[in-house]
Amino acid sequence: MTDGPAAARAFLMSGGNQVNKSFYQFALAYRGGSKRDPYARFAEAMFNDHGFPKTSREFDGLSRYLEEKADADMPAAVFDELWRAYEER
Numbered sequence: 001m002t003d004g005p006a007a008a009r010a011f012l013m014s015g016g017n018q019v020n021k022s023f024y025q026f027a028l029a030y031r032g033g034s035k036r037d038p039y040a041r042f043a044e045a046m047f048n049d050h051g052f053p054k055t056s057r058e059f060d061g062l063s064r065y066l067e068e069k070a071d072a073d074m075p076a077a078v079f080d081e082l083w084r085a086y087e088e089r
Contacts, residue, residue, distance in 0.1 A: 023062055024054040026086045038078045045073035059083055 024046065031047055033040025046052050049071070056062050066079050 021089075022055050022057055023083070023086050024052060024056070026089065027082055030082075038075070039082060041073045042075075042078045042082065045071055049074070 027039075027043050027046055030037070030039040030043035033043075035041065049069070051069075053062060053065055062083075063076070063079065066074055066076060
């Protein structure tokens with residue numbers, strides 16, 4: 001899998017009904033990327049976090065969850081970038 005914005009473009013081009021996907025489903029597309037890729041690290045940490053709100057499509061709830069979780073592999077700055085890509089899909 002490619003890193004960063006290239007992965008987002010690949011995901012968007014993959015077809016399917018992107019509009020109905022939760023943020024979790026969207027971000028899973030980044031799993032398996034380079035360990036140096038902050039998006040891949042975020043997606044892997046999110047996947048391994050069994051409490052992550054998997055069905056949420058709401059920025060505020062997800063942002064609050066991540067702030068309270070304070071996981072170094074799920075930083076707010078990376079979440080914000082992924083959220084922008086999620087909204088643009």
